Amino acid sequence: MGERKGAKHNMARNKKPSLRQLRVAEELRHALAEVLARGELRDPKLRGRAITVTEVRISPDLKRATAFITPLGDEFTDPDILTALGRASSYLQGEIGRRVRLKFTPRLSFELDDRFNLASKINNILREPGVSRDLADRESIDGTS
Numbered sequence: 001m002g003e004r005k006g007a008k009h010n011m012a013r014n015k016k017p018s019l020r021q022l023r024v025a026e027e028l029r030h031a032l033a034e035v036l037a038r039g040e041l042r043d044p045k046l047r048g049r050a051i052t053v054t055e056v057r058i059s060p061d062l063k064r065a066t067a068f069i070t071p072l073g074d075e076f077t078d079p080d081i082l083t084a085l086g087r088a089s090s091y092l093q094g095e096i097g098r099r100v101r102l103k104f105t106p107r108l109s110f111e112l113d114d115r116f117n118l119a120s121k122i123n124n125i126l127r128e129p130g131v132s133r134d135l136a137d138r139e140s141i142d143g144t145s
Contacts, residue, residue, distance in 0.1 A: 067111075069081075
């Protein structure tokens, strides 16, 4: 019996988000970005920091949301930003509740979005002379050049 329950739970996890989830998540992303851009947070780790909200994922019941953030500049390496956002989550939840009309305002959690950092690393690797040469050689062999 427990096995079925676990399997069902995993299926829900891998299921594509509904259109409602996507719409609500985008509304939350815009509202959260607006609040963070205003710079009204009192926490010294967050005050004056430029933080981009790249994506919000929301649970099927719309009660939990994970915001993926990218601090701009040298803040990307500061691990305390997630902790500070966690401390400010109840304030942020209240501000979002005033901006987005939902029956329940979702509980917020935050994660760093390292996709841009990873893409930059891949781009730098592809620009290395040895890799560029190998790619050029492969294109001439394939006739795609």
